[in-house]
Amino acid sequence: MxxxxxxxxxxxxxxxxxxxxxxxxxxxxxxxxxxxxxxxxxxxxxxxxxxxxxxxxxxxxxxxAAPVRQVAIYQVLTPAFVVNFKQDGRQRYLQVSVALMGRDQVAMDALKEHLPLLRNRLVMLFSSQDFATLMTPVGKEMLRQQATAGIQEQAQKALGKPVVEQVLFTNFVLQ
The missing domain is CATH 1.20.5 (Single alpha-helices involved in coiled-coils or other helix-helix interfaces)
Structure with missing residues (x-):
């Protein structure tokens, strides 16, 4: 062959x-x-x-030399926020620990007087979210940006300037 x-x-x-x-x-x-x-x-x-x-x-x-940026100042909102959701007939919970970051100590101290108003704004924002969306990283980041915009808006109304540069989630638990 x-x-x-x-x-x-x-x-x-x-x-x-x-x-x-x-x-x-x-x-x-x-x-x-x-x-x-x-x-x-x-x-x-x-x-x-x-x-x-x-x-x-x-x-x-x-x-x-360019102007030096001020040091970041953090204001932790205690206690942590806890809100509940109804998802597919089951009770679900969200626990969020929040810190506000600003750069002006005097303005941050003045903002402390308005913390009940800020906490109320955040509770309403957190409780109006969709649980399934919050399970994604994009959903968490969108919520953080919405919280930052809401807090800046309230600070603008109360103090005449946005004071808070960022809202940070230091703990985020979904159950």
């Missing part, structure tokens, strides 16, 4: 496969070298800029 010959598929030989792998490896190494060079150049220029600012003196450095 004669041996049956299998037709060769172009590019399926081991020599061509090895050369293709070598080319890929060389390209990856070249890409890593470019990234390392850009990081080194950035570090070099930033380090030189800092040295130049220090050499120019403190007066010139303060004129060139």
């Amino acid at each position: 004669a041996k049956r010959q299998v037709p060769k598929v172009p590019g399926s030989d081991s020599a061509g496969s090895k050369s293709r792998w070598k080319l890929i490896i060389v390209m990856v190494i070249a890409l890593l070298a470019v990234i390392a060079a850009s990081v080194a150049a950035t570090w070099f220029f930033l380090a030189n800029k800092t040295v130049a600012e220090q050499a120019a003196g403190s007066e010139h450095a303060t004129e060139v």
